[in-house]
Amino acid sequence: MEYLKNLNDQQLKAVQKIEGTVLVFAGAGTGKTKTLVSRVFNLLEHGVPPENILLMTFTNKASNEMLQRIEESGYINGKLPFVGTFHKFGNIFLSRNHHLLEGRDGNFRIIDYSEVKSIVKWILDEDEKYRKNFSSDEVIKLISKMKNSNVQSHEIEKIIIPMVYDRDIFVKLYQRYDAEMIERNLIDLDDLQILTYKILKDNKELRDKYSNYYKYIMIDEFQDTNKVQYEMLKLLLETHSNLFVVGDDDQSIYGWRGAEVTNILNFDKDFKDVTKIVLNKNYRSTKNIIEVANTLISHNKLRIEKNIISARESGEDIFHFQFDDDIAEAKFVAKEIEKLIKNGEGPEDIAILYRMNSLSFHVENALLERDIKYEIKGKKSLYMRNEIREVINILNLISNPFDDLVFLSVLKQTNGIGEQTIAIVNQLAKDEMTSIYETLKSENLSFHFKTRARYLKTLVEKIELMIDLSKNDLDKFTEEFECQFEIKNKIEKYLKKEKISKENKDKFETKLGNINDFYDLMHRFFATNRGEIRAFINMYAINGEDEDRIQAVNLLTIHLSKGLEFKHVFILGVNQGFLPSFASDNEEERRLAYVAFTRAKDKLYLIYSKQRTIYGRRQDSKPSRYLHEAELIHSARIEQNRHKTAESEGEFSVGNYVKHNKFGNGEVKHISKQGREIFLDVAFENKVRKTLISTVLQKVNS
DNA sequence: TTAGCAGTTGTTTTT
DNA sequence: CAACTGCTAA
Ligand SMILES: Nc1ncnc2c1ncn2[C@@H]1O[C@H](COP(=O)(O)OP(=O)(O)OP(=O)(O)O)[C@@H](O)[C@H]1O
Numbered sequence: 001m002e003y004l005k006n007l008n009d010q011q012l013k014a015v016q017k018i019e020g021t022v023l024v025f026a027g028a029g030t031g032k033t034k035t036l037v038s039r040v041f042n043l044l045e046h047g048v049p050p051e052n053i054l055l056m057t058f059t060n061k062a063s064n065e066m067l068q069r070i071e072e073s074g075y076i077n078g079k080l081p082f083v084g085t086f087h088k089f090g091n092i093f094l095s096r097n098h099h100l101l102e103g104r105d106g107n108f109r110i111i112d113y114s115e116v117k118s119i120v121k122w123i124l125d126e127d128e129k130y131r132k133n134f135s136s137d138e139v140i141k142l143i144s145k146m147k148n149s150n151v152q153s154h155e156i157e158k159i160i161i162p163m164v165y166d167r168d169i170f171v172k173l174y175q176r177y178d179a180e181m182i183e184r185n186l187i188d189l190d191d192l193q194i195l196t197y198k199i200l201k202d203n204k205e206l207r208d209k210y211s212n213y214y215k216y217i218m219i220d221e222f223q224d225t226n227k228v229q230y231e232m233l234k235l236l237l238e239t240h241s242n243l244f245v246v247g248d249d250d251q252s253i254y255g256w257r258g259a260e261v262t263n264i265l266n267f268d269k270d271f272k273d274v275t276k277i278v279l280n281k282n283y284r285s286t287k288n289i290i291e292v293a294n295t296l297i298s299h300n301k302l303r304i305e306k307n308i309i310s311a312r313e314s315g316e317d318i319f320h321f322q323f324d325d326d327i328a329e330a331k332f333v334a335k336e337i338e339k340l341i342k343n344g345e346g347p348e349d350i351a352i353l354y355r356m357n358s359l360s361f362h363v364e365n366a367l368l369e370r371d372i373k374y375e376i377k378g379k380k381s382l383y384m385r386n387e388i389r390e391v392i393n394i395l396n397l398i399s400n401p402f403d404d405l406v407f408l409s410v411l412k413q414t415n416g417i418g419e420q421t422i423a424i425v426n427q428l429a430k431d432e433m434t435s436i437y438e439t440l441k442s443e444n445l446s447f448h449f450k451t452r453a454r455y456l457k458t459l460v461e462k463i464e465l466m467i468d469l470s471k472n473d474l475d476k477f478t479e480e481f482e483c484q485f486e487i488k489n490k491i492e493k494y495l496k497k498e499k500i501s502k503e504n505k506d507k508f509e510t511k512l513g514n515i516n517d518f519y520d521l522m523h524r525f526f527a528t529n530r531g532e533i534r535a536f537i538n539m540y541a542i543n544g545e546d547e548d549r550i551q552a553v554n555l556l557t558i559h560l561s562k563g564l565e566f567k568h569v570f571i572l573g574v575n576q577g578f579l580p581s582f583a584s585d586n587e588e589e590r591r592l593a594y595v596a597f598t599r600a601k602d603k604l605y606l607i608y609s610k611q612r613t614i615y616g617r618r619q620d621s622k623p624s625r626y627l628h629e630a631e632l633i634h635s636a637r638i639e640q641n642r643h644k645t646a647e648s649e650g651e652f653s654v655g656n657y658v659k660h661n662k663f664g665n666g667e668v669k670h671i672s673k674q675g676r677e678i679f680l681d682v683a684f685e686n687k688v689r690k691t692l693i694s695t696v697l698q699k700v701n702s
Numbered sequence: 703t704t705a706g707c708a709g710t711t712g713t714t715t716t717t
Numbered sequence: 718c719a720a721c722t723g724c725t726a727a
Contacts (some may be wrong), residue, residue: 357714
């Protein structure tokens, strides 16, 4: 059998074990994914019906790739296995079964981050108390954390949040949020998992049906599964217990969104009769790359030691260099890539990795300058930009004027309508127990709104005009859309004004360009597909733009690079504060660097600089501690602390009392300086300890 | 009642 | 840099 030929003994052993529980535990590039796919082939070869196989991947991209390989294997003639993310599984499951939840019926709509945010903001505005204690981002983060840890809003005793926050108020917010989601029949990304779990848990018959159907369950990147996924998995295993998972604790990089590495570390104890297979031969990278990666990751304490050995030649040395600033960095990278391509390398074999999306900026310019094609993976796509959201909000409203959430967003962005008017509209609709659209149509507007009635009336008329047009003449739709709502026109008018700064001019010109691009897409879509508006929105909202098979240099974050491999890998911003990030200098950051290093097959470039821009300001920046730890640079005294510490700095000294408007009073324990900013390590009276920038703190006398 | 300006603040990663 | 807050003229 072809698929068994290129496997080593250990891989073969894993592939050929058909029944029971298997854990493939192995470091980067040792062939875990390859083993997983081969095992699917082996199951099919042994006559397992494809539809009885459930294969969970971490990203949609990974699942598409695997599915393609399975389809091309020749074992498939009818049904396919389920290959996808837990989210996709949840989406399909809920489409069939969400009516089993109390208060849910009909078709739900999945909302993205920006809509979650506007719901949370509406809720926060309901009560002064809410607004004083939480920002919308905090609430979103905490609710997401709860949902990923499998804590629902009615399980009050299980809701545990950091001490800084008022727990009682948070419980109320979480419950309000859930109520709102049910009321509007909306589902957020976390709901796709937790609600699936809840339904399976509460409905024995359904659970039996599913767990009987999926005879073989497999999971890739098991180190990054969270609590809900783990519990859901156990429910699905009730009938057959044929489980095959692969993972690497050293590559667990999603702890911040609830992934629990203990799922893989305690796997042998938590499941019975586990066959554990360890792979340690790396087929991907040269010896030099693996040596550096191994040296770095050995600094982590919370890990299981693996000794990975490269099956390849020593290869080229690791390139590392400190440039003057991020622009010099970018220029070098672009020049080097141009050289590689001239020497016959494919641009798609080259990747530029970074910790933060904002780091791609200068490299993009440098690549553009040299006319090198590149592709940014997962960048805030066109449709997430504010000016495009405005267009999409209106499109959404035209496609369904009864959706109040969308209506409120459109009201908010409409000239002439503001806070007061929106509050009244919202209240009126609530009183009438009907949608905003119907309220605005049936009520005597001039009675309630005086001068603002006119604005509301024209908005409704415009929407209705466009609804009509969308049914009759999609060819003219885009043109008429701009005529009615003047999204472009507003910006053009602004640009014609006398006194605008250069920055603003640039900013608004990009906005204009974005809108033009989007109108183009819209027009082309409506010209070719005589489809509905909804189809257009879904295409961009859910799938994003097609980003496949272009011959271009890859630009992506380290998080997105997990599971991928490239011949040449450039890592940008290998500086203290960037990798590791300012916000967290922990073992997960080191794992992130390990993942980045081990993506490279042939050559690894570590790029760092003396100065970097952040929030539009230039700052001095030191080389990353990981360069020392990987023994790439050696200095007489390795600086253990990431900041220079001092007894006093500016107006602050160690022992001072300071006040923060959220955390309260506390004592300064350490002072450090980075660039021009002063950071204070403060022990607050409520037992929270934090390092904060001095500008948010006030000195108090004690 | 709203738009627009000026001033402040926070540091990240995503299905 | 971008998101948010508070103030003021119209
Ligand atoms: N037995 C083998 N012989 C030759 N090449 C192999 C073998 N096993 C795997 N490879 C190759 O090694 C590379 C890495 O394999 P794979 O992506 O499956 O590793 P992985 O363990 O999933 O890596 P990671 O954890 O970094 O995602 C691939 O290019 C694969 O084709």
